[in-house]
Amino acid sequence: MIAAHFYRKLAGSGRAGGRLRRALGRNFALLAMLIGALGSTVLRPRTLTACRSSSAFFVSTGVSSIRRWQSAVPGRAYPPRPTQAKAVAVPAAAETDNTVVSRLPSTLADIYALSEQELCGFLQDTLHQPKYRAKQVHAWLYQRGAASFEEMSDLPKSLRLGLAEHFKLGCLEVAFEQVSKDGTVKRAYRLADGQLIEAVLMPYEDGRRTACISSQAGCAMGCVFCQTGQMGFARQLTESEIFEQALLFSRDLTKGGERLSNVVFMGEGEPLNNRRQVFGAVRRLNADLGIGARHITVSTVGLAPRIRDLADAVDDPEGEGALLSQIKVAVSLHATRDAERTAIMPVNRRFPIAELMAACQYYVQRTNRRLSFEWALISGQNDSPQVANELGRLLSPLKGKCHVNVINVNPTTGFEGQPGSKAAMDRFLNILNEDWGIPATMRVRRGLDINAGCGQLKNELLGRELSTKGLAATPPRSPEASSE
Numbered sequence: 001m002i003a004a005h006f007y008r009k010l011a012g013s014g015r016a017g018g019r020l021r022r023a024l025g026r027n028f029a030l031l032a033m034l035i036g037a038l039g040s041t042v043l044r045p046r047t048l049t050a051c052r053s054s055s056a057f058f059v060s061t062g063v064s065s066i067r068r069w070q071s072a073v074p075g076r077a078y079p080p081r082p083t084q085a086k087a088v089a090v091p092a093a094a095e096t097d098n099t100v101v102s103r104l105p106s107t108l109a110d111i112y113a114l115s116e117q118e119l120c121g122f123l124q125d126t127l128h129q130p131k132y133r134a135k136q137v138h139a140w141l142y143q144r145g146a147a148s149f150e151e152m153s154d155l156p157k158s159l160r161l162g163l164a165e166h167f168k169l170g171c172l173e174v175a176f177e178q179v180s181k182d183g184t185v186k187r188a189y190r191l192a193d194g195q196l197i198e199a200v201l202m203p204y205e206d207g208r209r210t211a212c213i214s215s216q217a218g219c220a221m222g223c224v225f226c227q228t229g230q231m232g233f234a235r236q237l238t239e240s241e242i243f244e245q246a247l248l249f250s251r252d253l254t255k256g257g258e259r260l261s262n263v264v265f266m267g268e269g270e271p272l273n274n275r276r277q278v279f280g281a282v283r284r285l286n287a288d289l290g291i292g293a294r295h296i297t298v299s300t301v302g303l304a305p306r307i308r309d310l311a312d313a314v315d316d317p318e319g320e321g322a323l324l325s326q327i328k329v330a331v332s333l334h335a336t337r338d339a340e341r342t343a344i345m346p347v348n349r350r351f352p353i354a355e356l357m358a359a360c361q362y363y364v365q366r367t368n369r370r371l372s373f374e375w376a377l378i379s380g381q382n383d384s385p386q387v388a389n390e391l392g393r394l395l396s397p398l399k400g401k402c403h404v405n406v407i408n409v410n411p412t413t414g415f416e417g418q419p420g421s422k423a424a425m426d427r428f429l430n431i432l433n434e435d436w437g438i439p440a441t442m443r444v445r446r447g448l449d450i451n452a453g454c455g456q457l458k459n460e461l462l463g464r465e466l467s468t469k470g471l472a473a474t475p476p477r478s479p480e481a482s483s484e
């Protein structure tokens with residue numbers, strides 16, 4: 001096989017290749033076998049990432065590695081990998097990882113994946129329970145914060161045992177947790193297939209308890225300032241995996257007499273690239289945890305057509321649109337000119353600023369709702385008075401219907417940009433507020449002492465795991481794989 005591969009690679013499949021093959025005859029096959037054997041002995045997969053330009057390295061890897069490698073070749077994938085960011089390893093999902101094999105999902109079904117109606121049907125049909133039991137179990141699961149069936153003390157013991165025979169509570173395993181001195185809790189969750197995702201709980205002095213959750217494992221959008229973007233995309237999360245991140249925080253808060261009040265989709269991933277699962281989770285946050293749609297924020301990197309779709313949710317007031325037209329939408333902007341935005345957010349090539357702003361205007365006109373814009377202040381790049389004025393001008397058509405959240409960029413290992421100074425921040429906010437009448441506030445970075453920025457904890461854990469297992473870095477999977 002190796003010889004045949006070289007035979008094709010070196011001689012090519014065209015007419016010239018045919019002539020070369022005929023000229024070399026049997027000697028060529030021998031030569032190819034020799035090079036192939038040399039390749040498989042000397043060139044190990046580990047060397048692959050450092051030497052992407054040589055097709056000879058195909059010989060020493062399996063087919064899946066070759067596919068991943070192909071997808072990482074510059075120019076093959078959208079969006080292109082940013083040059084400033086180093087691609088960091090995302091371990092392939094689980095198949096070669098022994099520690100993951102031991103975590104394979106049990107045969108028990110995840111009770112959180114059932115709707116109230118399905119739970120009711122199961123209790124009646126299989127466990128022969130009266131209808132009202134479904135309400136009791138549902139309340140234990142979502143309002144009373146039960147972490148085991150045993151805790152459901154007002155249910156008959158036989159019912160608790162019956163439930164435990166068929167179900168487990170959730171499928172996320174807390175792989176790591178850090179608590180900041182400002183009260184921020186950051187968790188890395190391990191999924192059933194070994195993927196890691198992050199979620200953060202932020203307590204605010206005004207009583208809000210906000211969960212920041214992930215919609216994908218990794219992200220294909222490649223924003224260069226973001227640790228997750230530097231790691232690449234692994235897979236879409238299911239509705240249940242998304243919902244459970246918030247549920248677990250809600251459960252802990254309930255035990256302390258508090259409740260989860262807000263959820264923001266600002267963790268790993270682009271939520272509007274996994275809409276069905278994200279919107280399903282939004283429904284459950286609303287129905288099961290009682291979080292109002294106006295307290296749920298979906299953040300997007302700026303997928304213009306998806307923003308228009310959200311605006312069109314108003315056409316379905318009796319159905320899903322009733323909820324979706326009420327959620328908050330936050331658009332990550334970070335630059336006012338295409339060249340600069342493309343340099344830090346490759347998605348801008350596909351949806352440039354003019355197209356994005358047209359979609360934002362459409363959204364505001366159709367829904368009459370306010371949009372938020374996120375602005376990560378990067379020293380010397382987008383924190384000058386000139387940029388603040390350009391931003392004011394850009395957002396003027398949305399005046400009265402938008403708000404700018406300015407946050408100092410979170411330093412990450414693969415990005416050289418640094419946070420802006422306090423003076424630059426004040427000046428920036430002042431220009432937007434005073435000169436342009438665009439409300440702008442500074443968002444305080446939370447959990448600074450625990451790497452609470454998106455992807456930072458996961459990156460640290462992956463680095464540790466890879467080095468203890470002696471694994472080589474694996475190139476990120478194709479961004480196309482992230483589309484719905």
Ligand code: SF4
Pocket residue numbers: 219220221222223226227228229230267268269270301454
């Ligand atoms: S900032 Fe958001 S959209 Fe951009 S790479 Fe990070 S997770 Fe993805």
